[in-house]
Amino acid sequence: MLVRPAAIAVVIVHVLNIVVHLAHGFSPTPREWWLNLFDVDTEANVPTLFSSALLLTCAYAAWRMALRVSALKLRRGFFLIATLLAIVATDESLALHERCAAVLLDKLDAHGIHRLWVWAFGAMIVSGLAALMIPFFRAIESRALRSGLLASAVMYVIGALGFEVIGQHYAANHGWSNPVYVALSAIEEFLEMCGPLIFLHYVGREMAGSTEMVANHG
Numbered sequence: 001m002l003v004r005p006a007a008i009a010v011v012i013v014h015v016l017n018i019v020v021h022l023a024h025g026f027s028p029t030p031r032e033w034w035l036n037l038f039d040v041d042t043e044a045n046v047p048t049l050f051s052s053a054l055l056l057t058c059a060y061a062a063w064r065m066a067l068r069v070s071a072l073k074l075r076r077g078f079f080l081i082a083t084l085l086a087i088v089a090t091d092e093s094l095a096l097h098e099r100c101a102a103v104l105l106d107k108l109d110a111h112g113i114h115r116l117w118v119w120a121f122g123a124m125i126v127s128g129l130a131a132l133m134i135p136f137f138r139a140i141e142s143r144a145l146r147s148g149l150l151a152s153a154v155m156y157v158i159g160a161l162g163f164e165v166i167g168q169h170y171a172a173n174h175g176w177s178n179p180v181y182v183a184l185s186a187i188e189e190f191l192e193m194c195g196p197l198i199f200l201h202y203v204g205r206e207m208a209g210s211t212e213m214v215a216n217h218g
Contacts, residue, residue: 013193058200142206
């Protein structure tokens with residue numbers, strides 16, 4: 001599943017992100033176009049392309065797993081995961097939720113509604129999906145696979161929802177061009193990349209081994 005090269009690429013992406021901000025000195029002034037190519041907090045650049053490709057690879061791996069198993073709960077679960085990962089990959093490449101959130105937050109601010117309600121709504125969606133996946137995780141007989149999938153999901157959600165909320169709240173009060181916000185956004189993106197890496201590691205190990213590790217009953 002090329003997990004090791006992907007992990008090395010994650011490290012390189014974040015090292016380049018550090019170099020970009022050190023080179024620019026955390027200044028709010030516009031940067032040269034080539035610096036924006038490696039900023040993990042900027043859309044339509046190298047980190048975004050890499051992250052989208054990583055998520056699509058996970059979607060493909062989940063789809064392959066769905067075709068391998070015979071248990072209905074597992075097949076439905078892996079197909080659902082593949083669909084969600086493909087949607088998230090599309091969102092990552094097109095920055096859909098950032099654009100929608102920007103419009104929504106402006107409207108909430110105009111009506112005096114606290115913007116944390118948006119993140120609370122996101123948490124409710126994640127909780128609903130987690131509840132929906134309970135039968136799927138119970139059907140997995142392999143403790144390693146079950147733990148790996150849970151760890152990857154938790155790590156991704158902590159980055160995509162947890163650190164994004166923290167970062168947005170900090171930036172709203174202290175500005176976007178400072179080392180603390182840069183660190184928070186870097187941690188967010190790092191966790192969002194490490195989650196898929198863990199997913200690929202455990203699913204790849206499962207696909208390379210015996211399918212008996214996964215339940216074959218409905």
